[in-house]
Amino acid sequence: MKKSLRFYFALFFAKCTARILKLIGRKGTSMPGSWAIILCPDFLGRIPRPKTVVMVAGTNGKTTVCNLTEDILTDNHVEYVCNRFGANVNTGIASALIADSTFFGNPKHDLAVFEFDERSAEKILSYIQPDYFVCTNLCRDALDRNANVEFIADLLNKNLNDSATLILNGDDLITSHLKPQNPRVYFGIDKLPRDDAARPNLVRDITACPQCGAPLSYRFLRYNHIGRAHCPNCDYGSPNIDYEAKTVDQTAMRFTLLAPQGEETYRLLGKNITDLYNELTAVTLLKTLGLSQKQIASSLEKTELTRTRYDIQSASDKEIVLCLAKGQSPIASSRVFEFIAEQNIPCAVVLMNYDRHDAAHSSENTAWLYEADYEFLNTDCVRELITVGSRCYDYQVRALLAGIPQEDIRCAEKPENTAALVNFKNVKRVYILHAVFTRAAAEQLRDCLIERAKKETANEN
Known part of the structure; x- marks a missing residue:
């Protein structure tokens, strides 16, 4: 979309709003983006986007993944724009783009890392598409607004473009089958000793093959539907993993990763299995963006999980x-x-x-x-x-x-x-x-x- 007079008015009004909010000490707010979209409903489609856009979604872990990714990028002097201090819906992304834009709306940085609420896919992806789309997992959440997992997966499938590179949780049968024709990178965690004693959840979001209806056979089930499984009657199942955590040492707080470049070792930031998934997601994204093992590992030695979690x-x-x-x-x-x-x-x-x-x-x-x-x-x-x-x-x-x-x-x-x-x-x-x-x-x-x-x-x- 081209810039219009309405767009420029919305941009100018939003920038003035942001300046006033800053003067009164309110920095982390989506109000500028809210006003921009009120004044120009297709504002996200008109404001020029950075050269490379990363979007991170998923039921659980997306905030931690974004925070880790941004901290490591900062430590390696990579400049970017993000919505860390705003909302993860369309108004928050609009506010981040406004803050990063020149007077005429052009982006100041080439890289954007945006967390976004997958329920808002239609409002965001209709206007701005990612070059890299990261999905941590998809499972049932907030029934009154998200309905069921199939509904959320369908929203993503309908609104994601066909060229985005997907970075997906290979241990999640729902997530790993998003947009099957798109280029993709998978991360996952190999079977660990703890998995033998894993207690099953009351609910599981996928139990039968969506292609033929046969009960799925699990090599191991970690929690909910997270694990490795295949259909005994057809070719449906867990994919081959590109970035796979192989061993986890909670005493030394280290884990080994089998990457396409070979075996690598990283600091383990937390003892919860979800902490490892979040860290693994961030590492996979950063490696895909071109950072080296040495850069990421060095930054992780200085990084802590956010204390809000x-x-x-x-x-x-x-x-x-x-x-x-x-x-x-x-x-x-x-x-x-x-x-x-x-x-x-x-x-x-x-x-x-x-x-x-x-x-x-x-x-x-x-x-x-x-x-x-x-x-x-x-x-x-x-x-x-x-x-x-x-x-x-x-x-x-x-x-x-x-x-x-x-x-x-x-x-x-x-x-x-x-x-x-x-x-x-x-x-x-x-x-x-x-x-x-x-x-x-x-x-x-x-x-x-x-x-x-x-x-x-x-x-x-």
């Missing part, structure tokens, strides 16, 4: 952990539940992963609670389960159905009443599981628990 702090002899467990996302929550059980540390688990934003505007759909694996929390190391918020009794019912003893469950309708329910004598660690919109309340609870732990220790001495 996992943040652990000590309080006397206790540890307080803030951990993101997305509300209305059964697979994301189940991954956190299983990770807690794997640590085998006497702990209390505080569930603050209710959707405060949803509660303020509609009625939270509780169906997802019965797809999340609360059974993972029915283990000896979880000494206390504290449910929080207006839906706390719904969470209590789900926990009881998972077999968790009633005497181990406590409920707090108001977040400010939660701290008093934690019994430090029973536990060494407190996990506070929060959603995106309950982070502030989780931080307040953490601060209260840290103060309380210090006082109790002082009184004992």
Whole structure:
């Protein structure tokens, strides 16, 4: 699309809006992009795009993948534009392009790395197409807006162009079969010792071959439908992997990667299997963009996972952990539940992963609670389960159905009443599981628990 008078007016108004917001200290906002699209609905199609555009989507992990990728690019002095501090929908991408544009709307940088919400595919991909499209995984999430996984996959298939290079999770049968005619690169994790003891999830998003309907045969099933499988009756199945993590050493915090160039070693940033998937996704993307193993490995030695996803702090002899467990996302929550059980540390688990934003505007759909694996929390190391918020009794019912003893469950309708329910004598660690919109309340609870732990220790001495 050509630039129009309407486009220039929208661009000028948006740039003025961004300047005013900066002056009053509000930098991370999508308001400039919102105004640009209100004033010029096809603004994204008219603003010139950078030479190379990378878009990262997926149910879980896309924010972490983008953050890791951007941190490593920065460490290697590669300039780019991104929407890290804005929304991952069309208005956020528009705001990022506006901030990176000259007075006449031309891009200042040649590379763009955009996280985008796959539900917004039609609003974004209708106007700006990626050169590289990364998909971390596709699984059920927020039923009231995403419907089912097939619906999201269909949105991507209909709106992605035929020339984009796809960087896909080869361990995800749904993701790995997106746009089958496009050029593609696969990443994955080979079978690990932990997979032999993997406990199956309550739900699986694909169980039968979509080509012939036969039950799929799994070489291993890691979680949900993530693993390696094939159809015994036809050629449908997991692809050959281009970038495959082979061995994982959680003591040395290293993993080996079999890449097209040979075997490579990288620092392991986290112990959760999802941390490895996120790191592997970023490494594969960066290698595809042309960075060397030496550049990536060197940067990873200086990189940490964002503390908004996992943040652990000590309080006397206790540890307080803030951990993101997305509300209305059964697979994301189940991954956190299983990770807690794997640590085998006497702990209390505080569930603050209710959707405060949803509660303020509609009625939270509780169906997802019965797809999340609360059974993972029915283990000896979880000494206390504290449910929080207006839906706390719904969470209590789900926990009881998972077999968790009633005497181990406590409920707090108001977040400010939660701290008093934690019994430090029973536990060494407190996990506070929060959603995106309950982070502030989780931080307040953490601060209260840290103060309380210090006082109790002082009184004992």
